[in-house]
Amino acid sequence: MSTLLEAALATLVFCAPGYPGAAGDAQPLVDQFASAAVAASGWPSGSLAAVYDPTEQGGLAKLNSADAVLAFVPYPFFVEHASQLHLSPLVQADVTDVGPQQRWSLVAKSGRVTGPASMAGFTILSTAGYAPDFVRHAALQGWVLPPDVKIEATGQILSALRRVAAGEPVAVLLDQTQAAALATLPFAADLKTLIQSPQLPVAIIVVVDSRVPAARARALQEALLKMGAGSAGDALGALHLRGFVPAKLPAAAPTP
Amino acid sequence: MSKRLCWGLLMATVGGCASQPRPAPPPPSAPPSTVGALAAAIDADSKRSDHETDSKARAEIAADASRNADSCLALQPQAVACLYGRGIAFGLEARAHPTRAGEFLSNMLDALARADAADPAYDAAGPSRVRALVLLRAPGWPLGPGDADAALVAARRAVALKPEYPANLLALAEALAKTGDGSGARDAYSRARDAAIAMPTSEDRDAWLRESDQGLAKAR
Numbered sequence: 401m402s403t404l405l406e407a408a409l410a411t412l413v414f415c416a417p418g419y420p421g422a423a424g425d426a427q428p429l430v431d432q433f434a435s436a437a438v439a440a441s442g443w444p445s446g447s448l449a450a451v452y453d454p455t456e457q458g459g460l461a462k463l464n465s466a467d468a469v470l471a472f473v474p475y476p477f478f479v480e481h482a483s484q485l486h487l488s489p490l491v492q493a494d495v496t497d498v499g500p501q502q503r504w505s506l507v508a509k510s511g512r513v514t515g516p517a518s519m520a521g522f523t524i525l526s527t528a529g530y531a532p533d534f535v536r537h538a539a540l541q542g543w544v545l546p547p548d549v550k551i552e553a554t555g556q557i558l559s560a561l562r563r564v565a566a567g568e569p570v571a572v573l574l575d576q577t578q579a580a581a582l583a584t585l586p587f588a589a590d591l592k593t594l595i596q597s598p599q600l601p602v603a604i605i606v607v608v609d610s611r612v613p614a615a616r617a618r619a620l621q622e623a624l625l626k627m628g629a630g631s632a633g634d635a636l637g638a639l640h641l642r643g644f645v646p647a648k649l650p651a652a653a654p655t656p
Numbered sequence: 657m658s659k660r661l662c663w664g665l666l667m668a669t670v671g672g673c674a675s676q677p678r679p680a681p682p683p684p685s686a687p688p689s690t691v692g693a694l695a696a697a698i699d700a701d702s703k704r705s706d707h708e709t710d711s712k713a714r715a716e717i718a719a720d721a722s723r724n725a726d727s728c729l730a731l732q733p734q735a736v737a738c739l740y741g742r743g744i745a746f747g748l749e750a751r752a753h754p755t756r757a758g759e760f761l762s763n764m765l766d767a768l769a770r771a772d773a774a775d776p777a778y779d780a781a782g783p784s785r786v787r788a789l790v791l792l793r794a795p796g797w798p799l800g801p802g803d804a805d806a807a808l809v810a811a812r813r814a815v816a817l818k819p820e821y822p823a824n825l826l827a828l829a830e831a832l833a834k835t836g837d838g839s840g841a842r843d844a845y846s847r848a849r850d851a852a853i854a855m856p857t858s859e860d861r862d863a864w865l866r867e868s869d870q871g872l873a874k875a876r
Contacts, residue, residue, distance in 0.1 A: 428711075556804050558797040559835070581798030 409467040414452040415459025418527035426452035436635035441623035469611040475601040476531035482654040487606040489647035496640040501599040502576035504539040510592040520546040525560040526573035529553035539597040565590040694728035695737035718752040721745035736775040743767035781817035788827045804834040822852040822864035845871035
Protein backbone atom coordinates (compact mmCIF):
# COMPACT_ATOMS: atom_id res chain seq x y z
CA MET A 401 0.00 0.00 0.00
CA SER A 402 2.72 2.46 0.92
CA THR A 403 4.56 1.66 -2.32
CA LEU A 404 1.41 2.30 -4.35
CA LEU A 405 0.77 5.52 -2.50
CA GLU A 406 4.33 6.64 -2.99
CA ALA A 407 4.17 5.81 -6.68
CA ALA A 408 0.92 7.67 -7.18
CA LEU A 409 2.38 10.83 -5.68
CA ALA A 410 5.30 11.14 -8.12
CA THR A 411 4.95 14.14 -10.42
CA LEU A 412 6.99 15.49 -13.33
CA VAL A 413 6.66 19.29 -13.43
CA PHE A 414 6.99 20.99 -16.81
CA CYS A 415 7.74 24.67 -16.39
CA ALA A 416 8.40 27.07 -19.29
CA PRO A 417 8.27 30.72 -18.18
CA GLY A 418 7.89 33.26 -20.96
CA TYR A 419 6.65 30.84 -23.55
CA PRO A 420 3.14 30.56 -24.98
CA GLY A 421 0.66 27.99 -23.81
CA ALA A 422 -1.81 27.44 -21.03
CA ALA A 423 -1.69 24.67 -18.47
CA GLY A 424 -5.00 23.10 -19.48
CA ASP A 425 -4.08 22.98 -23.15
CA ALA A 426 -0.67 21.45 -22.49
CA GLN A 427 -1.92 18.80 -20.09
CA PRO A 428 -2.75 16.06 -22.64
CA LEU A 429 0.73 16.37 -24.16
CA VAL A 430 2.61 16.18 -20.89
CA ASP A 431 0.38 13.29 -19.79
CA GLN A 432 1.30 11.45 -22.99
CA PHE A 433 4.97 12.09 -22.37
CA ALA A 434 4.82 10.86 -18.76
CA SER A 435 3.05 7.66 -19.84
CA ALA A 436 5.63 7.00 -22.54
CA ALA A 437 8.53 7.64 -20.15
CA VAL A 438 7.08 5.32 -17.53
CA ALA A 439 6.46 2.58 -20.07
CA ALA A 440 9.98 2.87 -21.46
CA SER A 441 11.68 2.88 -18.07
CA GLY A 442 9.83 -0.02 -16.52
CA TRP A 443 8.38 2.12 -13.74
CA PRO A 444 4.96 0.89 -12.56
CA SER A 445 2.18 1.98 -14.90
CA GLY A 446 0.56 5.18 -13.69
CA SER A 447 3.34 5.88 -11.22
CA LEU A 448 4.26 9.25 -12.74
CA ALA A 449 1.86 12.13 -13.21
CA ALA A 450 2.78 15.23 -15.18
CA VAL A 451 1.75 18.84 -14.79
CA TYR A 452 2.53 21.96 -16.83
CA ASP A 453 2.95 25.49 -15.53
CA PRO A 454 3.84 28.41 -17.82
CA THR A 455 4.95 30.73 -15.01
CA GLU A 456 8.09 30.83 -12.91
CA GLN A 457 6.21 31.36 -9.65
CA GLY A 458 3.68 28.64 -10.45
CA GLY A 459 6.46 26.25 -11.39
CA LEU A 460 8.36 27.01 -8.19
CA ALA A 461 5.26 26.40 -6.10
CA LYS A 462 4.72 23.04 -7.75
CA LEU A 463 8.37 22.07 -7.37
CA ASN A 464 8.22 22.83 -3.66
CA SER A 465 5.52 20.22 -3.28
CA ALA A 466 6.82 16.89 -1.96
CA ASP A 467 5.29 14.92 -4.85
CA ALA A 468 7.38 16.84 -7.42
CA VAL A 469 10.20 14.37 -8.05
CA LEU A 470 11.23 15.41 -11.57
CA ALA A 471 11.18 18.63 -13.57
CA PHE A 472 11.50 19.50 -17.23
CA VAL A 473 12.80 23.06 -17.33
CA PRO A 474 14.58 25.49 -19.66
CA TYR A 475 18.26 25.93 -18.87
CA PRO A 476 17.78 29.53 -17.60
CA PHE A 477 15.33 28.21 -15.01
CA PHE A 478 17.87 25.59 -13.99
CA VAL A 479 20.62 28.18 -13.56
CA GLU A 480 18.36 30.38 -11.46
CA HIS A 481 16.92 27.72 -9.19
CA ALA A 482 19.09 24.59 -9.23
CA SER A 483 20.88 25.32 -5.97
CA GLN A 484 17.81 26.40 -4.07
CA LEU A 485 15.65 23.48 -5.26
CA HIS A 486 18.49 20.92 -5.35
CA LEU A 487 17.99 20.04 -9.02
CA SER A 488 20.23 17.26 -10.37
CA PRO A 489 20.46 16.94 -14.19
CA LEU A 490 19.25 13.65 -15.61
CA VAL A 491 19.19 14.21 -19.38
CA GLN A 492 19.31 17.09 -21.82
CA ALA A 493 16.49 17.65 -24.33
CA ASP A 494 17.25 17.47 -28.05
CA VAL A 495 14.77 19.99 -29.43
CA THR A 496 13.43 19.81 -32.98
CA ASP A 497 14.99 22.49 -35.23
CA VAL A 498 17.27 23.65 -32.41
CA GLY A 499 19.19 20.69 -31.02
CA PRO A 500 20.40 19.99 -27.49
CA GLN A 501 22.27 23.30 -27.21
CA GLN A 502 21.79 26.85 -28.39
CA ARG A 503 23.50 30.21 -28.42
CA TRP A 504 21.83 33.34 -27.06
CA SER A 505 22.37 36.69 -28.80
CA LEU A 506 22.40 40.18 -27.28
CA VAL A 507 20.90 42.66 -29.73
CA ALA A 508 20.94 46.47 -29.57
CA LYS A 509 20.39 49.37 -31.96
CA SER A 510 23.16 49.65 -34.51
CA GLY A 511 25.80 52.09 -33.31
CA ARG A 512 24.18 52.61 -29.91
CA VAL A 513 26.37 50.23 -27.86
CA THR A 514 30.13 50.22 -28.27
CA GLY A 515 30.98 47.89 -25.39
CA PRO A 516 29.62 46.61 -22.08
CA ALA A 517 30.33 49.91 -20.29
CA SER A 518 28.18 51.85 -22.74
CA MET A 519 25.17 49.87 -21.55
CA ALA A 520 24.98 51.78 -18.27
CA GLY A 521 21.34 52.58 -17.59
CA PHE A 522 20.10 50.04 -20.12
CA THR A 523 17.37 47.46 -19.63
CA ILE A 524 17.84 43.97 -21.07
CA LEU A 525 14.58 42.33 -22.06
CA SER A 526 14.34 38.59 -22.71
CA THR A 527 12.10 35.58 -22.36
CA ALA A 528 14.86 34.47 -19.96
CA GLY A 529 14.71 37.76 -18.05
CA TYR A 530 13.19 35.97 -15.07
CA ALA A 531 16.63 34.41 -14.60
CA PRO A 532 19.09 37.30 -14.12
CA ASP A 533 21.89 34.99 -13.00
CA PHE A 534 21.57 33.13 -16.27
CA VAL A 535 21.61 36.39 -18.25
CA ARG A 536 24.62 37.89 -16.45
CA HIS A 537 26.76 34.85 -15.79
CA ALA A 538 25.82 32.23 -18.43
CA ALA A 539 24.53 33.96 -21.57
CA LEU A 540 26.65 37.11 -21.16
CA GLN A 541 29.61 35.64 -19.32
CA GLY A 542 32.02 37.40 -21.69
CA TRP A 543 30.23 40.73 -21.52
CA VAL A 544 30.40 42.21 -18.01
CA LEU A 545 27.33 44.38 -17.55
CA PRO A 546 27.42 47.59 -15.56
CA PRO A 547 25.72 47.10 -12.19
CA ASP A 548 22.82 49.42 -12.99
CA VAL A 549 21.64 47.40 -15.98
CA LYS A 550 18.13 46.10 -15.35
CA ILE A 551 17.12 42.64 -16.52
CA GLU A 552 13.42 42.08 -17.13
CA ALA A 553 11.31 39.21 -18.41
CA THR A 554 9.06 39.71 -21.41
CA GLY A 555 7.02 37.51 -23.67
CA GLN A 556 6.66 40.39 -26.14
CA ILE A 557 9.94 40.07 -27.99
CA LEU A 558 8.71 41.84 -31.12
CA SER A 559 7.61 44.86 -29.07
CA ALA A 560 10.97 44.82 -27.30
CA LEU A 561 12.84 44.84 -30.61
CA ARG A 562 10.72 47.74 -31.82
CA ARG A 563 11.80 49.66 -28.72
CA VAL A 564 15.41 48.87 -29.54
CA ALA A 565 14.99 50.06 -33.11
CA ALA A 566 13.30 53.24 -31.85
CA GLY A 567 16.45 54.10 -29.93
CA GLU A 568 15.30 53.45 -26.37
CA PRO A 569 18.03 52.39 -23.91
CA VAL A 570 17.01 48.77 -24.31
CA ALA A 571 18.79 45.63 -25.50
CA VAL A 572 17.19 42.26 -26.11
CA LEU A 573 18.64 38.84 -25.36
CA LEU A 574 17.33 36.42 -27.98
CA ASP A 575 17.31 32.66 -28.02
CA GLN A 576 18.54 30.85 -31.11
CA THR A 577 15.15 30.65 -32.82
CA GLN A 578 14.51 34.34 -32.30
CA ALA A 579 17.99 35.34 -33.43
CA ALA A 580 17.67 33.24 -36.58
CA ALA A 581 14.50 35.12 -37.50
CA LEU A 582 15.92 38.63 -36.98
CA ALA A 583 16.56 39.12 -40.69
CA THR A 584 12.83 38.75 -41.40
CA LEU A 585 12.02 41.96 -39.53
CA PRO A 586 11.49 45.09 -41.62
CA PHE A 587 13.74 47.04 -39.23
CA ALA A 588 16.47 44.38 -39.11
CA ALA A 589 19.02 46.84 -40.52
CA ASP A 590 18.62 48.99 -37.39
CA LEU A 591 19.65 46.11 -35.13
CA LYS A 592 23.05 44.74 -34.31
CA THR A 593 24.08 41.56 -32.53
CA LEU A 594 26.60 42.57 -29.87
CA ILE A 595 27.66 39.18 -28.57
CA GLN A 596 26.66 35.53 -28.66
CA SER A 597 26.75 33.17 -25.73
CA PRO A 598 28.67 29.91 -25.77
CA GLN A 599 26.63 26.83 -26.61
CA LEU A 600 24.27 26.28 -23.67
CA PRO A 601 21.72 23.55 -23.00
CA VAL A 602 18.21 24.32 -24.21
CA ALA A 603 16.26 22.35 -21.61
CA ILE A 604 16.91 19.56 -19.17
CA ILE A 605 15.10 16.99 -17.12
CA VAL A 606 16.22 17.07 -13.50
CA VAL A 607 15.64 15.09 -10.34
CA VAL A 608 14.27 17.32 -7.60
CA ASP A 609 15.98 17.16 -4.23
CA SER A 610 17.01 13.49 -4.64
CA ARG A 611 13.34 12.47 -4.49
CA VAL A 612 13.84 9.61 -6.95
CA PRO A 613 15.80 6.60 -5.67
CA ALA A 614 19.08 6.22 -7.56
CA ALA A 615 18.17 2.93 -9.24
CA ARG A 616 14.85 4.27 -10.53
CA ALA A 617 16.52 7.47 -11.70
CA ARG A 618 19.08 5.42 -13.63
CA ALA A 619 16.34 3.32 -15.25
CA LEU A 620 14.50 6.44 -16.30
CA GLN A 621 17.67 8.07 -17.58
CA GLU A 622 18.52 5.07 -19.74
CA ALA A 623 14.97 4.90 -21.07
CA LEU A 624 14.86 8.61 -21.91
CA LEU A 625 18.14 8.37 -23.81
CA LYS A 626 16.63 5.61 -25.94
CA MET A 627 13.28 7.31 -26.59
CA GLY A 628 12.58 8.35 -30.14
CA ALA A 629 10.64 5.65 -31.94
CA GLY A 630 7.09 4.25 -31.96
CA SER A 631 4.60 5.60 -29.44
CA ALA A 632 7.43 7.17 -27.46
CA GLY A 633 8.35 9.05 -30.63
CA ASP A 634 4.81 10.38 -30.88
CA ALA A 635 5.02 11.65 -27.32
CA LEU A 636 8.29 13.39 -28.12
CA GLY A 637 7.04 14.82 -31.40
CA ALA A 638 4.03 16.38 -29.70
CA LEU A 639 6.46 18.34 -27.55
CA HIS A 640 8.72 19.12 -30.52
CA LEU A 641 11.50 17.00 -29.15
CA ARG A 642 13.73 14.64 -31.11
CA GLY A 643 14.90 12.83 -28.00
CA PHE A 644 17.39 13.22 -25.20
CA VAL A 645 21.15 13.23 -24.85
CA PRO A 646 23.36 12.86 -21.77
CA ALA A 647 23.45 16.06 -19.75
CA LYS A 648 26.66 17.99 -20.45
CA LEU A 649 26.41 21.22 -18.53
CA PRO A 650 28.90 24.09 -18.69
CA ALA A 651 31.61 24.03 -16.03
CA ALA A 652 30.07 27.04 -14.31
CA ALA A 653 26.62 25.48 -14.08
CA PRO A 654 25.13 25.42 -10.61
CA THR A 655 25.18 22.26 -8.55
CA PRO A 656 22.45 21.01 -6.24
CA MET B 657 12.52 24.27 -23.30
CA SER B 658 11.33 24.94 -26.78
CA LYS B 659 8.79 27.66 -27.32
CA ARG B 660 7.24 25.17 -29.64
CA LEU B 661 6.27 23.05 -26.68
CA CYS B 662 3.02 24.85 -26.60
CA TRP B 663 2.80 26.19 -30.11
CA GLY B 664 -0.82 26.01 -31.01
CA LEU B 665 -2.00 25.06 -27.58
CA LEU B 666 -3.70 28.33 -26.96
CA MET B 667 -5.75 28.05 -30.09
CA ALA B 668 -8.71 27.19 -27.94
CA THR B 669 -8.82 30.83 -26.99
CA VAL B 670 -8.49 32.01 -30.56
CA GLY B 671 -10.78 29.69 -32.46
CA GLY B 672 -13.86 30.75 -30.63
CA CYS B 673 -13.20 34.42 -30.25
CA ALA B 674 -15.82 35.56 -32.70
CA SER B 675 -18.47 35.35 -30.08
CA GLN B 676 -18.97 34.56 -26.43
CA PRO B 677 -19.51 30.94 -25.33
CA ARG B 678 -23.10 29.81 -25.33
CA PRO B 679 -24.71 26.40 -24.97
CA ALA B 680 -23.78 24.24 -27.93
CA PRO B 681 -26.59 24.08 -30.50
CA PRO B 682 -27.25 20.74 -32.15
CA PRO B 683 -25.68 20.13 -35.56
CA PRO B 684 -27.95 21.20 -38.42
CA SER B 685 -30.12 18.48 -39.91
CA ALA B 686 -30.06 19.68 -43.55
CA PRO B 687 -27.11 21.25 -45.38
CA PRO B 688 -27.44 25.05 -45.47
CA SER B 689 -27.58 26.56 -48.93
CA THR B 690 -27.86 30.34 -48.59
CA VAL B 691 -25.27 32.87 -47.48
CA GLY B 692 -27.22 33.60 -44.32
CA ALA B 693 -27.70 29.94 -43.50
CA LEU B 694 -24.08 29.09 -44.20
CA ALA B 695 -22.85 31.97 -42.03
CA ALA B 696 -25.17 30.82 -39.25
CA ALA B 697 -23.86 27.27 -39.63
CA ILE B 698 -20.28 28.48 -39.23
CA ASP B 699 -21.30 30.42 -36.13
CA ALA B 700 -22.95 27.27 -34.78
CA ASP B 701 -19.80 25.27 -35.55
CA SER B 702 -17.77 27.81 -33.60
CA LYS B 703 -20.03 27.43 -30.58
CA ARG B 704 -20.03 23.63 -30.81
CA SER B 705 -16.25 23.69 -30.93
CA ASP B 706 -16.14 25.81 -27.76
CA HIS B 707 -17.92 23.04 -25.91
CA GLU B 708 -16.10 20.10 -27.48
CA THR B 709 -13.18 18.57 -25.63
CA ASP B 710 -12.50 15.63 -27.94
CA SER B 711 -9.81 16.53 -30.46
CA LYS B 712 -11.24 14.30 -33.20
CA ALA B 713 -14.68 15.84 -32.83
CA ARG B 714 -13.12 19.31 -32.95
CA ALA B 715 -11.39 18.41 -36.19
CA GLU B 716 -14.71 17.28 -37.69
CA ILE B 717 -16.40 20.50 -36.59
CA ALA B 718 -13.56 22.55 -38.10
CA ALA B 719 -13.85 20.62 -41.35
CA ASP B 720 -17.59 21.26 -41.41
CA ALA B 721 -17.03 24.98 -40.83
CA SER B 722 -14.49 25.07 -43.65
CA ARG B 723 -16.89 23.32 -46.02
CA ASN B 724 -19.60 25.82 -45.11
CA ALA B 725 -17.21 28.74 -45.61
CA ASP B 726 -16.12 27.42 -49.01
CA SER B 727 -19.76 26.91 -50.07
CA CYS B 728 -20.57 30.43 -48.90
CA LEU B 729 -17.68 31.94 -50.86
CA ALA B 730 -18.69 29.92 -53.92
CA LEU B 731 -22.11 31.57 -53.75
CA GLN B 732 -20.90 35.13 -53.07
CA PRO B 733 -17.12 35.54 -53.08
CA GLN B 734 -17.24 39.13 -51.82
CA ALA B 735 -19.96 38.75 -49.18
CA VAL B 736 -18.68 39.92 -45.81
CA ALA B 737 -20.54 37.10 -44.05
CA CYS B 738 -18.65 34.54 -46.13
CA LEU B 739 -15.26 36.23 -45.75
CA TYR B 740 -15.75 36.60 -42.01
CA GLY B 741 -16.99 33.02 -41.78
CA ARG B 742 -13.92 31.86 -43.69
CA GLY B 743 -11.78 33.60 -41.09
CA ILE B 744 -13.62 31.95 -38.21
CA ALA B 745 -13.37 28.55 -39.91
CA PHE B 746 -9.59 28.97 -40.26
CA GLY B 747 -9.51 29.69 -36.51
CA LEU B 748 -11.33 26.44 -35.81
CA GLU B 749 -8.86 24.60 -38.06
CA ALA B 750 -5.97 26.14 -36.13
CA ARG B 751 -7.46 24.90 -32.89
CA ALA B 752 -8.06 21.43 -34.30
CA HIS B 753 -4.63 21.08 -35.94
CA PRO B 754 -2.06 22.75 -33.65
CA THR B 755 0.92 21.63 -35.72
CA ARG B 756 -0.41 23.66 -38.68
CA ALA B 757 -1.71 26.52 -36.56
CA GLY B 758 0.73 29.04 -38.02
CA GLU B 759 -0.55 28.52 -41.54
CA PHE B 760 -4.21 28.57 -40.46
CA LEU B 761 -3.82 31.71 -38.35
CA SER B 762 -2.08 33.51 -41.16
CA ASN B 763 -4.97 32.59 -43.46
CA MET B 764 -7.40 33.64 -40.74
CA LEU B 765 -5.88 37.11 -40.54
CA ASP B 766 -5.98 37.43 -44.34
CA ALA B 767 -9.66 36.48 -44.42
CA LEU B 768 -10.46 38.93 -41.63
CA ALA B 769 -8.67 41.69 -43.51
CA ARG B 770 -10.80 40.97 -46.57
CA ALA B 771 -13.95 40.95 -44.43
CA ASP B 772 -12.91 44.27 -42.93
CA ALA B 773 -12.44 45.73 -46.38
CA ALA B 774 -15.91 44.53 -47.38
CA ASP B 775 -17.72 45.83 -44.29
CA PRO B 776 -15.78 46.86 -41.19
CA ALA B 777 -18.99 47.18 -39.15
CA TYR B 778 -20.07 43.56 -39.68
CA ASP B 779 -20.78 41.68 -36.43
CA ALA B 780 -20.28 44.88 -34.40
CA ALA B 781 -16.81 45.49 -35.89
CA GLY B 782 -16.11 41.77 -35.74
CA PRO B 783 -13.25 41.74 -38.27
CA SER B 784 -11.20 44.20 -36.19
CA ARG B 785 -12.21 42.68 -32.87
CA VAL B 786 -11.37 39.12 -33.87
CA ARG B 787 -8.13 40.30 -35.48
CA ALA B 788 -7.19 41.94 -32.18
CA LEU B 789 -7.92 38.77 -30.22
CA VAL B 790 -5.92 36.59 -32.61
CA LEU B 791 -2.95 38.95 -32.41
CA LEU B 792 -3.24 39.00 -28.62
CA ARG B 793 -3.52 35.27 -28.06
CA ALA B 794 -1.50 33.63 -30.83
CA PRO B 795 2.15 32.85 -30.16
CA GLY B 796 4.31 35.86 -30.88
CA TRP B 797 7.20 36.44 -33.25
CA PRO B 798 8.94 34.47 -34.58
CA LEU B 799 6.74 31.43 -33.99
CA GLY B 800 3.38 32.97 -34.80
CA PRO B 801 1.47 36.10 -35.74
CA GLY B 802 0.96 37.25 -32.14
CA ASP B 803 1.74 40.97 -31.87
CA ALA B 804 0.39 42.96 -28.92
CA ASP B 805 1.14 46.34 -30.51
CA ALA B 806 -0.80 45.47 -33.66
CA ALA B 807 -3.56 43.98 -31.51
CA LEU B 808 -3.96 47.30 -29.73
CA VAL B 809 -4.36 49.10 -33.05
CA ALA B 810 -7.03 46.60 -34.14
CA ALA B 811 -8.86 46.79 -30.82
CA ARG B 812 -8.89 50.60 -30.92
CA ARG B 813 -10.34 50.38 -34.43
CA ALA B 814 -13.09 48.02 -33.25
CA VAL B 815 -13.99 50.39 -30.41
CA ALA B 816 -13.96 53.37 -32.77
CA LEU B 817 -16.39 51.56 -35.07
CA LYS B 818 -18.70 50.28 -32.33
CA PRO B 819 -17.86 52.02 -29.05
CA GLU B 820 -20.62 50.60 -26.87
CA TYR B 821 -20.23 46.95 -27.80
CA PRO B 822 -18.85 45.23 -24.67
CA ALA B 823 -16.77 42.66 -26.54
CA ASN B 824 -14.88 45.42 -28.34
CA LEU B 825 -14.11 47.16 -25.05
CA LEU B 826 -12.99 43.85 -23.56
CA ALA B 827 -10.62 43.29 -26.48
CA LEU B 828 -9.26 46.80 -25.97
CA ALA B 829 -8.81 46.18 -22.25
CA GLU B 830 -6.91 42.95 -22.94
CA ALA B 831 -4.68 44.70 -25.47
CA LEU B 832 -3.97 47.59 -23.10
CA ALA B 833 -3.11 45.17 -20.30
CA LYS B 834 -0.78 43.19 -22.53
CA THR B 835 1.02 46.30 -23.73
CA GLY B 836 1.60 47.48 -20.18
CA ASP B 837 -1.10 50.13 -19.78
CA GLY B 838 -2.70 48.89 -16.57
CA SER B 839 -4.61 52.09 -15.92
CA GLY B 840 -6.01 52.13 -19.46
CA ALA B 841 -6.95 48.47 -19.12
CA ARG B 842 -8.85 49.14 -15.88
CA ASP B 843 -10.72 51.97 -17.54
CA ALA B 844 -11.63 49.82 -20.56
CA TYR B 845 -12.77 46.92 -18.35
CA SER B 846 -14.90 49.37 -16.41
CA ARG B 847 -16.40 50.76 -19.61
CA ALA B 848 -17.03 47.21 -20.84
CA ARG B 849 -18.86 46.44 -17.62
CA ASP B 850 -21.03 49.55 -17.92
CA ALA B 851 -21.78 48.74 -21.55
CA ALA B 852 -22.71 45.17 -20.67
CA ILE B 853 -25.02 46.30 -17.86
CA ALA B 854 -26.85 48.48 -20.37
CA MET B 855 -27.53 45.44 -22.58
CA PRO B 856 -30.64 43.27 -22.32
CA THR B 857 -30.29 40.13 -20.24
CA SER B 858 -28.61 37.35 -22.18
CA GLU B 859 -25.90 34.77 -21.84
CA ASP B 860 -23.57 37.06 -23.80
CA ARG B 861 -24.23 39.82 -21.27
CA ASP B 862 -23.45 37.47 -18.38
CA ALA B 863 -20.21 36.41 -20.05
CA TRP B 864 -19.16 40.03 -20.70
CA LEU B 865 -19.88 40.96 -17.09
CA ARG B 866 -17.90 37.98 -15.86
CA GLU B 867 -14.95 38.84 -18.08
CA SER B 868 -15.09 42.50 -17.04
CA ASP B 869 -15.12 41.60 -13.37
CA GLN B 870 -12.24 39.16 -13.80
CA GLY B 871 -10.28 41.77 -15.74
CA LEU B 872 -10.91 44.44 -13.11
CA ALA B 873 -9.85 42.08 -10.32
CA LYS B 874 -6.67 41.20 -12.19
CA ALA B 875 -5.88 44.80 -13.09
CA ARG B 876 -6.15 46.04 -9.49
